[in-house]
Amino acid sequence: xxxxxxxxxxxxxxxxxxxxxxxxxxxxxxxxxxxxxxxxxxxxxxxxxxxxxxxxxxxxxxxxxxxxxxxxxxxxxxxxxxxxxxxxxxxxxxxxxxxxxxxxxxxxxxxxxxxxxxxxxxxxxxxxxxxxxxxxxxxxxxxxxxxxxxxxxxxxxxxxxxxxxxxxxxxxxxxxxxxxxxxxxxxxxxxxxxxxxxxxxxxxxxxxxxxxxxxxxxxx
Numbered sequence: 001x002x003x004x005x006x007x008x009x010x011x012x013x014x015x016x017x018x019x020x021x022x023x024x025x026x027x028x029x030x031x032x033x034x035x036x037x038x039x040x041x042x043x044x045x046x047x048x049x050x051x052x053x054x055x056x057x058x059x060x061x062x063x064x065x066x067x068x069x070x071x072x073x074x075x076x077x078x079x080x081x082x083x084x085x086x087x088x089x090x091x092x093x094x095x096x097x098x099x100x101x102x103x104x105x106x107x108x109x110x111x112x113x114x115x116x117x118x119x120x121x122x123x124x125x126x127x128x129x130x131x132x133x134x135x136x137x138x139x140x141x142x143x144x145x146x147x148x149x150x151x152x153x154x155x156x157x158x159x160x161x162x163x164x165x166x167x168x169x170x171x172x173x174x175x176x177x178x179x180x181x182x183x184x185x186x187x188x189x190x191x192x193x194x195x196x197x198x199x200x201x202x203x204x205x206x207x208x209x210x211x212x213x214x215x216x217x218x219x220x
Contacts (some may be wrong), residue, residue, distance in 0.1 A: 007199030011179060014203035022051035029069045032057055035063035038124065039096050043087060045105030045130075046146055047075050053104060054176045059211055060102075065218060068094065075108060077146050080156055084113035091122045100218045101126035104205060105180070107148070108133070108172075109157075115166040125169045125191065125217045129210055130201050133172065133203040134161060136181045154182070164189050171213050175199040191217075 029050065043049050050057070050069035056065045070090045070130055076083055088196050089097065101123055103111040108131025115123050132139075135152030142148050149156060167189035174185035177199030186193050196207050204210070 004179075004199060006171035007175070007177050007203075008179050011200035011203050014200070014206070018054075018202070019048075022049055022054070025051050027051070027054065029071065032067040032069070035061060035064045035066040037063065039099045040065050040067045040085070040099050041091070041096065041099050041101050042067060042069050042217065043083075043101055043103040043107030043111050043145060044073065044076050045103075045107050046077065048104065048107075049073075049075055051083070054204060055206060056102060056210065056214075059210055060218075063215065063219075066192060068096065072073070075145045076110075076124075079146070079149060080106065080109045080113060080160075082104045083107075083110040084117070087111070087114050091119045095124050098124045100214060101128075102214055103128045103131065105132070105201065107131070107132050107183065108170075108185075109160060112160055112163070112166060112170065116160075116163050117167065120166065123169070125171065127171045127173065127210070127214045127217060128185070128187075129205055130175070130178055130181065131172060131185050131187075132157075132181045132183070133185060133187045134183050137184060138180065138182070167191075171217060173204065173207075173210055173213060175201075175204045 101111040108128030111126045133158040139150035171192045172187040173194040175196045180201040
């Protein structure tokens with residue numbers, strides 16, 4: 001419990017730092033679109049912009065991968081089906097193929113829905129970090145629809161769980177302890193489930209294993 005409390009504090013310190021930095025940052029997302037590697041598309045979590053995942057973006061771009069962000073998602077407050085439709089339309093409009101989706105939290109739900117539809121043919125694989133594939137029982141405690149929809153009994157969560165066909169193209173990464181997803185992010189039939197030797201919901205994005213898994217998918 002002491003270790004979990006330490007992870008919890010470190011997690012929210014990380015989130016506060018990067019949310020603040022994301023608010024102040026003025027980096028142009030177009031700068032990350034260059035490169036000859038497999039293209040990467042970023043899908044942030046709820047209440048996050050793409051800038052929250054900028055450490056990942058910068059590292060992947062430095063390895064030669066063009067990295068695309070979906071500006072229309074903004075803070076990703078839309079219902080998952082709407083967010084997925086925005087991402088799918090982006091893949092079509094940019095004519096992107098063989099892409100790797102890199103998603104955090106709710107972004108992984110939207111990514112899986114994209115992979116389940118017509119635009120899924122454009123996706124090589126997805127690396128999802130701390131995604132509530134089976135929902136989170138804590139979501140029932142919230143009145144905000146954008147959070148409550150993560151309940152394990154929500155029709156959208158149940159429908160996604162039933163669609164197992166794309167699981168073999170998903171790498172799910174999660175910590176030993178997640179203060180937002182007590183059920184864990186383990187995904188049945190996944191290409192790989194990666195349980196990190198640390199805890200948290202946000203700071204796990206900075207774990208070197210996340211980059212390693214994206215590289216393994218994109219550079220195989």
